[in-house]
């Protein structure tokens with residue numbers, strides 16, 4: 519888990535908002551399609567969580583006793599995940615995964631590839647490490663709903679404000695405090711200031727974001743031969759999700775010698 523990479527945005531602001539001992543109901547911190555998808559996996563499946571952050575999903579897998587490995591470009595996030603959930607963590611880049619082809623029974627990419635420089639290449643990398651017959655869960659930002667607008671306009675003001683020390687108190691007063699209050703009320707008092715702060719940075723300040731229409735992701739799937747088992751539009755959420763299947767390897771036809779041997783018997 520050692521790395522000489524410079525700090526990334528998520529080293530300074532990890533996507534850390536679910537405490538390891540969270541008392542929140544699981545469906546308040548994980549999307550319903552992801553929970554159902556995980557529950558449908560074989561208990562022996564090897565699951566790779568690519569862009570695992572501090573282990574929100576890894577923790578759920580670990581509590582179910584599943585074999586899982588987390589990878590993230592943020593060293594701080596990988597450290598938190600490994601320390602909390604006692605599962606192997608790898609610091610690495612989604613665009614060049616340090617895994618062999620076809621090693622994983624299941625791959626999770628929850629809110630990650632839209633933060634990379636090349637979301638399609640990141641998807642293809644995730645697909646490469648999935649075994650034939652394996653399953654993938656992919657959640658990406660939608661191009662509809664209010665979030666693209668919020669990131670582009672109030673987000674641009676917030677990002678500009680945070681670059682100037684004189685404007686930071688204004689950002690705190692006009693954006694961070696109201697954002698925290700909304701989360702505090704919606705979570706019925708469970709969301710801490712620190713957790714809401716990390717969500718705020720992911721929501722408005724993260725430097726690299728792509729909004730990906732359903733048709734774009736489906737085109738990538740067609741190009742990779744990925745079968746879309748189910749799609750969830752993520753009503754009211756910022757992301758939509760795709761459950762994908764990689765076709766099993768076609769069965770090799772029996773060799774001529776095997777056919778002759780069978781005929782002789």
Ligand SMILES: C[S@@+](CC[C@H](N)C(=O)[O-])C[C@H]1O[C@@H](n2cnc3c(N)ncnc32)[C@H](O)[C@@H]1O
Pocket residue numbers: 526528529533568569570571572573574575589590591592595610611612613627628629630633634635720
């Ligand atoms: C919004 S967080 C999601 C974390 C986690 N998947 C979750 O749902 O809780 C996005 C994560 O993607 C990671 N990330 C962004 N670009 C990456 C890349 N090129 N390679 C690996 N991880 C990356 C960030 O470090 C961050 O932890």
